[in-house]
Amino acid sequence: MAGIAILKPRADILGKRSAIVNALKKLVPARCIVEDEAGRRAFETDALTAYKQMPLAVVLPTTTEEVSRVLSFCHLAGVRVVARGAGTSLCGGALPAEDAIVLGLSRMNRVLEVNLESRYIRVETGITNLGVSRSVAPTNFFYAPDPSSQLACTIGGNIAMNSGGAHCLKYGVTVNNVLGLKMVMMNGDIVELGGTHLDASGYDLLPLVIGSEGQMGIVTEATLRILRNAEGARPMMLGFDSSEAAGACVSAIIAQGIVPVAIEFMDKPAIKVCEEFAHAGYPLDVEALLIIEVEGSEAEIANLLGQIDRIAWDFAPKFVKRSESEAESAAIWKGRKAAFGAIGRISDYYCMDGVIPLSKLTQALSGIAEICAKHRLQVANIFHAGDGNLHPLILYNANDPDEKARAELAGEEILTLCVELGGCLTGEHGVGIEKRELMSTQFNDVDIAQQMRVKSVFDPDWLLNPGKVFPLKAQEAFLARVR
Amino acid sequence: MYVNETYLPSGEQELAALIAQAAGEKLPLEICGNRTKRNIGRPLQTATRVSTGQMRGITLYEPTELVLSAKAGTPLAEIEALLEKNNQELAFEPCHLDQLSGGEQQGGATIGGVFAVNASGPRRVLRGSARDHLIGVRAVNGMGEIVKSGGRVMKNVTGYDLARGIAGSWGTLAVLTEVTMKVLPKAEDTRSLLFLNLPDEGAVNAMCRAMGSPFEVSGTVHLPASFVERLSMPDIAKLGQPVTALRIENFASSLDYRTGRLHEALQPFGAIYELDDARSRAFWRDIRNLTFLTGSDWPLWRISTAPDKGAKLVSALKAQLECTAAYEWSGGLIWVEVPPATDSGAAVLRRIIAEFGADAMLVRANATSRAAIDVFQPLPEVNMGLIRRLKEAFDPQRILSPGRMYAGI
Numbered sequence: 001m002a003g004i005a006i007l008k009p010r011a012d013i014l015g016k017r018s019a020i021v022n023a024l025k026k027l028v029p030a031r032c033i034v035e036d037e038a039g040r041r042a043f044e045t046d047a048l049t050a051y052k053q054m055p056l057a058v059v060l061p062t063t064t065e066e067v068s069r070v071l072s073f074c075h076l077a078g079v080r081v082v083a084r085g086a087g088t089s090l091c092g093g094a095l096p097a098e099d100a101i102v103l104g105l106s107r108m109n110r111v112l113e114v115n116l117e118s119r120y121i122r123v124e125t126g127i128t129n130l131g132v133s134r135s136v137a138p139t140n141f142f143y144a145p146d147p148s149s150q151l152a153c154t155i156g157g158n159i160a161m162n163s164g165g166a167h168c169l170k171y172g173v174t175v176n177n178v179l180g181l182k183m184v185m186m187n188g189d190i191v192e193l194g195g196t197h198l199d200a201s202g203y204d205l206l207p208l209v210i211g212s213e214g215q216m217g218i219v220t221e222a223t224l225r226i227l228r229n230a231e232g233a234r235p236m237m238l239g240f241d242s243s244e245a246a247g248a249c250v251s252a253i254i255a256q257g258i259v260p261v262a263i264e265f266m267d268k269p270a271i272k273v274c275e276e277f278a279h280a281g282y283p284l285d286v287e288a289l290l291i292i293e294v295e296g297s298e299a300e301i302a303n304l305l306g307q308i309d310r311i312a313w314d315f316a317p318k319f320v321k322r323s324e325s326e327a328e329s330a331a332i333w334k335g336r337k338a339a340f341g342a343i344g345r346i347s348d349y350y351c352m353d354g355v356i357p358l359s360k361l362t363q364a365l366s367g368i369a370e371i372c373a374k375h376r377l378q379v380a381n382i383f384h385a386g387d388g389n390l391h392p393l394i395l396y397n398a399n400d401p402d403e404k405a406r407a408e409l410a411g412e413e414i415l416t417l418c419v420e421l422g423g424c425l426t427g428e429h430g431v432g433i434e435k436r437e438l439m440s441t442q443f444n445d446v447d448i449a450q451q452m453r454v455k456s457v458f459d460p461d462w463l464l465n466p467g468k469v470f471p472l473k474a475q476e477a478f479l480a481r482v483r
Numbered sequence: 484m485y486v487n488e489t490y491l492p493s494g495e496q497e498l499a500a501l502i503a504q505a506a507g508e509k510l511p512l513e514i515c516g517n518r519t520k521r522n523i524g525r526p527l528q529t530a531t532r533v534s535t536g537q538m539r540g541i542t543l544y545e546p547t548e549l550v551l552s553a554k555a556g557t558p559l560a561e562i563e564a565l566l567e568k569n570n571q572e573l574a575f576e577p578c579h580l581d582q583l584s585g586g587e588q589q590g591g592a593t594i595g596g597v598f599a600v601n602a603s604g605p606r607r608v609l610r611g612s613a614r615d616h617l618i619g620v621r622a623v624n625g626m627g628e629i630v631k632s633g634g635r636v637m638k639n640v641t642g643y644d645l646a647r648g649i650a651g652s653w654g655t656l657a658v659l660t661e662v663t664m665k666v667l668p669k670a671e672d673t674r675s676l677l678f679l680n681l682p683d684e685g686a687v688n689a690m691c692r693a694m695g696s697p698f699e700v701s702g703t704v705h706l707p708a709s710f711v712e713r714l715s716m717p718d719i720a721k722l723g724q725p726v727t728a729l730r731i732e733n734f735a736s737s738l739d740y741r742t743g744r745l746h747e748a749l750q751p752f753g754a755i756y757e758l759d760d761a762r763s764r765a766f767w768r769d770i771r772n773l774t775f776l777t778g779s780d781w782p783l784w785r786i787s788t789a790p791d792k793g794a795k796l797v798s799a800l801k802a803q804l805e806c807t808a809a810y811e812w813s814g815g816l817i818w819v820e821v822p823p824a825t826d827s828g829a830a831v832l833r834r835i836i837a838e839f840g841a842d843a844m845l846v847r848a849n850a851t852s853r854a855a856i857d858v859f860q861p862l863p864e865v866n867m868g869l870i871r872r873l874k875e876a877f878d879p880q881r882i883l884s885p886g887r888m889y890a891g892i
Contacts, residue, residue: 117691117791118815140697162640173638175647176615191865196789198815199601199612199651201844201859202888203870207614207647211640231697251547257570257668259549300737355636358548387637388548427638435641442641443631450630451643453876457869469642 003408004092004433006053007467009099013056013079020079021057024101027069032107034058043102046087046094047149048434050398055082055096060104064182064190064220070103071218072188080466081186083214085126085157088149090351091432093161093213097466103218105156111135112221120179120196122223125156129163132224141226144171147428148337159219162211164428166336167293169386170261171227173428175210180223183209183216186459196223208454213430214465216458230295233261235332236305238312239286239319243267246288247361249315250385253292253308260308263386264291264336267365270343270380270393277342280335281328283319290385291336339382340393347378348398350407353429354418356388364421368392371413375406389427390418416441431469439471452478484510489532495621495629495660501533502658503627506880514654514884516556516593519581520600524653524887525858526850535595538660543635546571550618550635552663555595562594566666574667575613576604579772583783584847595659601651604771605702605730608694608812610667614650619663622649624656625878635663648873654884655892656877670701670732674742675758675766676749678727681705683794686727687814689752691790693729694813696748698741702730702767705810710775716765728758730767773818775809781820782827782848788841790814796839804831818846829856859888 013020021035034040035057045052056079061067074081080100087094096102105126113122116139123132129150132143146165147153153163159181164173171177180194193205209216240246243265250263266274266282266289275282282289294304305322312320323329335342343349356364365381372379372394383390392414396407415425419441426435439448452470455462462479470478484490484504492498505512513532515521535556543552546569553562559577566572577597581588596602598620603612619633632645649656678689686705693700705727706714714720729749731741746755758766769775776783788796793814800806800819806828809818821828827848836843842860845853862870867889874881874892885892 115789115791116695117688118789118813119691119694120789141695162644164638168638172611172615175644176611185865189865191869192863193866195840195842197787197840197842198607198812199603200787200842201785202651202842202862203656203873204601204614204648204651205866205869205873207644207650208873211644228695228697254547254549254668257671259668296737297740299740300734303734303736355638357545357550357636359545384638389636389638422634423636424634424639424641426641427636428640430640431642439642442634446628447631448642450624450628450877451632451645454643454645454648454873457872457876 013099048092085154091434093432161430182221235293236322239283265385267381274335278335347395350394355427356423360421375410516596517590519586522584574610576606578604620646621661622657672735673763675763677756784819786817
């Protein structure tokens with residue numbers, strides 16, 4: 001996948017590298033700067049590993065004030081800045097640029113305040129997603145968004161991408177769970193948005209910043225909504241002869257007024273790989289498997305799973321299994337949450353993130369199968385069925401340039417199909433460099449220009465996370481117009 | 484365009500052409516639906532009006548996908564009636580601000596208006612706000628361009644989230660033409676727990692304790708005696724003392740268990756009375772309709788704070804300002820009614836809430852007062868700079884309800 005164009009680095013900046021690094025050293029302690037090549041190499045890519053760019057330098061500040069000093073200098077010097085959490089972006093969202101510094105937040109990972117009465121936690125944004133939940137776990141509270149990478153990914157990255165996860169069907173995604181932010185703007189100004197309260201009066205800038213892929217500012221602190229754990233939670237598995245039956249079953253459950261906390265779907269190839277990896281007890285002879293989790297007391301869980309069981313009966317499930325123990329529940333989720341890793345053991349893969357209306361599931365899956373067959377590629381499908389978020393994993397050999405190119409092409413066609421079916425290009429991974437050029441399948445020039453004008457509100461010189469989100473030509477044309 | 488005219492475009496293209504023409508003429512416009520909230524916000528100085536009231540109709544409803552789209556002028560009541568037929572609802576339970584301030588009642592609130600002001604009701608504390616449930620918009624910006632953002636699927640991070648950014652901007656960034664929202668199944672059964680005569684501090688503690696339980700409390704309110712009198716349920720209105728109420732909604736089979744557990748957890752706060760399903764629904768309809776705030780024309784403030792600071796904030800206020808306060812959202816939303824005064828109590832109130840990091844909006848006051856003081860919370864200069872530039876990015880000629888929120892914006 002070397003087909004994505006990279007923004008051309010500015011020669012004048014490249015030529016001033018040592019002066020820039022020396023200036024940075026006066027702004028932050030020397031230990032906060034990574035300038036040698038070996039050190040920088042650790043930051044040259046993210047989870048879209050086919051693309052690599054060596055940054056000018058890496059700065060790992062420890063305070064908001066340091067971030068502010070670094071940004072105001074970069075603003076003055078015209079140096080681009082790529083913010084980085086843990087570098088787990090699957091779309092190249094954290095890919096550096098040769099003429100940019102990487103500003104990594106990994107050293108800003110403290111919990112600043114926990115308030116259980118008002119149900120919020122204030123953290124520095126380099127803390128991991130799981131770190132937040134763990135820090136309130138002893139009090140039986142948790143932070144709801146749970147991306148699969150939650151062990152590694154940071155809250156800062158979650159805010160940049162508006163991350164979701166398996167349980168957002170009930171609890172919403174990042175934008176629904178952030179109360180306030182402290183953000184450093186490109187000119188070094190520190191701005192606070194929202195706070196510890198709900199729904200301030202006036203413009204709500206939080207949703208503009210959340211999901212803006214690091215292009216509006218560097219968020220250094222976040223106030224997050226935390227929730228009390230349910231009394232208990234338990235998954236059940238339902239296996240079907242066809243994906244159509246599985247999709248219809250999901251619709252029927254929702255039609256009965258039941259919104260489970262999670263509904264996950266796997267097709268046969270995905271089931272096989274995950275079962276071999278996790279030994280979760282997945283059935284190997286079904287075409288589609290649903291993992292459905294409900295919450296509540298023991299009696300409520302039994303009642304809800306009983307209702308779901310009865311609803312499923314109409315769709316002739318070949319396999320029905322309720323988890324009977326904590327260990328069994330953990331194994332069922334381990335198989336699902338480790339799916340990407342499990343597939344990574346057998347092949348390189350390209351992970352898509354399109355969303356479709358649930359009623360179009362059958363069309364989407366048969367379309368995906370056709371596209372992959374046409375390009376002579378195998379595919380395994382995993383998806384958040386409750387909200388229509390598909391993760392087709394296209395298997396390919398990264399060492400075979402032709403196969404890489406075909407995988408990329410198949411990916412594009414799949415995402416275009418999602419848009420045609422009434423869905424969107426990305427549900428939770430973001431646009432980054434990967435889907436940048438596809439934006440024009442979902443948005444027209446007017447839509448994109450309006451988004452770019454909003455970008456300019458926050459970062460008029462377009463120095464933050466350059467070359468991402470918008471088609472390159474559209475960016476160039478826009479900047480030529482405003483300059 | 485004609486000054487002193489009300490334009491009622493029948494579709495998005497016609498609306499876009501009107502706005503483009505007004506932009507060309509630099510003619511400021513009042514942007515409205517059915518004008519039910521016309522007396523909220525800073526008074527507009529515009530003579531020409533563009534209403535989305537004739538752009539009506541539900542354009543998509545897929546109950547099993549939990550999604551509904553409607554043109555902006557569709558009456559909220561029409562949407563709620565359709566959802567009701569399918570045992571679904573708007574989970575954010577839009578509050579009826581329109582009852583508060585003597586706006587026009589003809590046609591009722593529109594769905595565009597609901598999202599334009601981010602009107603969320605009692606269930607917001609559990610399920611999120613109007614903007615949280617908004618997943619896509621079509622809108623016309625101040626240049627007359629039709630812009631779309633988001634879509635009809637629940638999860639969507641494709642590009643920036645302009646839809647939610649426009650929510651709560653009171654028509655000053657763009658004119659919504661169509662909104663797409665997440666809907667949810669309606670709970671099968673409802674029950675409420677009532678406490679009588681709790682002091683504010685105790686009531687807020689009880690509400691916070693309830694919200695911190697695993698039982699999904701979906702509404703919390705604490706009303707002073709004088710507000711209780713305004714409720715429409717006669718027996719409750721006659722109680723003559725403060726009422727604190729908690730709501731739980733779920734499958735009928737769960738409610739005995741959940742109310743039982745809440746009883747145990749909240750026993751220390753005092754005697755607990757219960758409302759059954761029908762009486763609960765009637766009670767919370769009043770809360771959602773803000774019945775406890777109607778029947779007065781005294782200035783009314785809406786304060787947003789961290790819930791655990793709510794009672795302390797009110798006690799600090801009462802030390803310096805005659806006022807009556809009610810709490811929703813676990814103590815995080817406070818309605819404060821003050822006697823008429825030139826500045827509607829703004830100077831004192833804003834000074835005190837600043838110590839609590841809270842936000843205050845003047846929801847009801849006469850036009851003179853609303854023109855003289857900041858209706859919305861004044862912001863630090865760096866935030867104001869962003870907001871000015873955001874307005875510029877959507878509406879460079881500043882023709883969309885200019886000054887409704889902040890002077891010059």
